[in-house]
Structures are given as C-alpha cells and as structure tokens.
Amino acid sequence: MATALVRLIEGKNIVGMFVYRDPEDLFWLVDQATNPYECEFINLKYGGLIWKNESPPLFSDAFFNAWNADDDGESIGGIDDEFYDGAQLDEYAFEQAIDSDWTPITKKFKGE
Secondary structure (H helix, E strand, C coil), X not given: CEEEEEEECXXXXXXXEEXXXXXXXXXXXXXXXXXXXXXXXXXXCCCCEEECCCCXXXXXXXXXXXXXXXXXXXXXXXXXXXXXXXXXXCHHHHHHHHHCCCEEHHXXXXXX
C-alpha cells in the first residue's frame, strides 16, 4: 500500500491524501473528488495531515447524524466542510511536497 498526496496540475490546489494499492485504485479514489486527468501526485514516505483548529470529534453523535437517511431511505449524508477547517500538511509531508517531482496520475494509470 502507498499513500499519495494529490493536487491539481493547474493551480496546485490539494485534492486529498489517498491510500491505494495500485495506480488504477488511485485513479478511481481521486475520481470521487475531481477529474483525475487534471491531477498529479507524490507518494509520501512519512508524515500526514494535522488540524491546527479544533475539529469536531470524528465519531460523535453529530458525525453519525450527518449520515441520516431521508424519508425514502436514501443516504443524505455528508460532513460539514467546517470539519476540515484548519487541516494542513505536517512539516514532514510539506517538505516532501516541496522536494518531490510530481507525476500526473494518468501517466501511472496508463503504465507510462
């Protein structure tokens, strides 16, 4: 398993951090958030995300209530975007992001 830090090629905005088994897994994980054809990644050897601001408890009642079902039994879940306020790379992941060569996801997915 590998851990990828993914960002948009244009603008360099971070898309997310994903744990994956192979390039195809990474492609489809990123596809949940944005167009993987517009993204590049690095594999992190160590480090992670930290929250500088206080975040809500991950497994609180409010967290589970966010995943309630509507009258038809369909999931209407989600986590308020405020949950992610204050998230940033720790210093180890940040150093790797600066010092690494980023690879377009589709280059690895196509086996190039």
